[in-house]
Structures are given as C-alpha cells and as structure tokens.
Amino acid sequence: MDPSPSPSLPARPAPGWPAGVSIVPTDPAHAPALREALGSVARERRWLAAVEPFSEAETHAFLAINRAAGVPQFVAVAGPLVVGWCDIVRLYPYPGYEHNGRLGMGVVAGWRGRGLGRALIDRALGAAAGAGFERVELEVYGSNTAAVALYRACGFEVEGVKRAMRRLDGRVDDVVCMARRSVPPEPGDDPGFPGTL
Numbered sequence: 167m168d169p170s171p172s173p174s175l176p177a178r179p180a181p182g183w184p185a186g187v188s189i190v191p192t193d194p195a196h197a198p199a200l201r202e203a204l205g206s207v208a209r210e211r212r213w214l215a216a217v218e219p220f221s222e223a224e225t226h227a228f229l230a231i232n233r234a235a236g237v238p239q240f241v242a243v244a245g246p247l248v249v250g251w252c253d254i255v256r257l258y259p260y261p262g263y264e265h266n267g268r269l270g271m272g273v274v275a276g277w278r279g280r281g282l283g284r285a286l287i288d289r290a291l292g293a294a295a296g297a298g299f300e301r302v303e304l305e306v307y308g309s310n311t312a313a314v315a316l317y318r319a320c321g322f323e324v325e326g327v328k329r330a331m332r333r334l335d336g337r338v339d340d341v342v343c344m345a346r347r348s349v350p351p352e353p354g355d356d357p358g359f360p361g362t363l
C-alpha cells in the first residue's frame with residue numbers, strides 16, 4: 167500500500183454535470199472513441215492494469231462479445247468523444263459462475279469529479295440483474311481513493327486485498343478485491359470462509 171498522500175488525485179471542481187454529456191448504451195460505432203478514452207486513462211499509469219491502449223480490433227471484439235452476451239456496457243459521450251465508460255462483463259466460463267459479473271470503468275481526466283462516474287456505474291448496476299448478475303466484483307488499486315469511495319457508496323464491500331501486487335514507476339500498490347451482492351444470503355447458505363487460516 168502506498169502510504170503517501172496522492173498529489174495527482176484529481177482536484178474536485180464545483181459539482182455540475184457537464185453540458186452536452188449523456189450516458190448511452192455502448193454501440194459498435196463507439197469503438198474508436200472508446201479506445202481513445204481508455205487509452206488516455208491507461209497512459210496515466212495509475213488507475214488501470216493496462217498502461218497502453220488496446221488495439222481497435224481488440225476494442226471492436228470486446229464490444230461485440232459483450233453485445234452478444236447482453237451484458238451492461240455504457241459510455242458517457244460528449245459529441246464525438248467518449249469521456250467515460252462502465253461495463254460489467256461475464257468473466258468466468260464455468261457452470262455455477264453465471265451470476266458473477268466483473269465491473270470496469272473510467273472517466274477521462276478533465277471530466278472527473280462532475281458526476282459522470284456515479285451516473286455510469288448507476289446505469290450499469292441498474293442493468294446488472296437483467297443480465298443475470300447477482301454478484302458484481304471488481305479490483306481497484308488501494309491508492310485509488312476516489313474509486314474506492316465511489317464503490318463503497320454504491321454498496322461494494324472489500325472481500326480481500328492482494329498486498330503489494332503492482333510495482334510500477336516506484337509505486338507499490340495493493341489490489342483491493344471488492345464485490346456487491348444484490349441477493350442477500352439466505353438461512354442455510356454456506357456461512358462462507360471463516361477468514362483466518
């Protein structure tokens with residue numbers, strides 16, 4: 167875990183939804199602009215595991231697979247630009263895992279702190295049940311104070327921490343595993359791992 171304060175955390179501008187921005191379901195036509203948006207966040211080398219953009223072919227394939235699977239995927243658009251995204255993908259191809267989705271999201275620097283992240287995740291979580299997801303999980307770096315606060319506010323709980331999992335640019339970061347369950351445990355459910363070995 168990085169104990170130092172995070173000087174590069176975005177300053178929080180006065181709240182206010184940016185004019186002309188809307189949240190819409192992701193369409194194949196968004197692929198080039200989404201690639202730009204994700205690439206710009208990846209190149210910050212702080213928030214995402216990827217530090218380079220995916221190729222346009224990879225982006226098209228990702229969108230097509232998600233579209234065929236009917237999983238939630240939304241973008242924030244400002245004219246021709248994609249300025250944020252949120253998707254919940256089906257990660258595990260095994261029987262018994264169908265109710266699990268993995269959330270990924272980002273808002274382009276310069277558009278943060280104005281409500282887009284919250285709006286994107288609300289839309290995606292609102293569509294999760296329709297895709298069969300009762301449990302939505304994610305991974306976030308421990309130093310990513312803004313994202314952790316957002317996820318907690320949306321009902322995600324910490325399930326575990328992978329200590330010092332990333333070492334990049336002199337920064338050592340934990341990977342925090344969080345999940346949100348929309349169906350509460352029932353009496354008789356397995357009580358779960360006791361937490362200590």
Ligand SMILES: CC(C)(COP(=O)(O)OP(=O)(O)OC[C@H]1O[C@@H](n2cnc3c(N)ncnc32)[C@H](O)[C@@H]1OP(=O)(O)O)[C@@H](O)C(=O)NCCC(=O)NCCS
Pocket residue numbers: 175176177178207213214271272273274277278279280281282283284285304305306307310311312313315316319
């Ligand atoms: C995390 C992220 C998606 C939040 O999006 P955003 O549009 O900036 O967030 P919003 O303006 O909608 O704020 C939603 C909540 O996030 C949290 N938050 C946002 N900015 C914050 C900041 N600078 N410090 C602390 N909390 C912050 C707050 O809980 C906020 O709720 P509040 O306004 O009621 O306090 C955005 O900062 C981002 O894209 N960061 C880089 C990429 C990334 O981290 N992706 C997630 C990887 S797991």
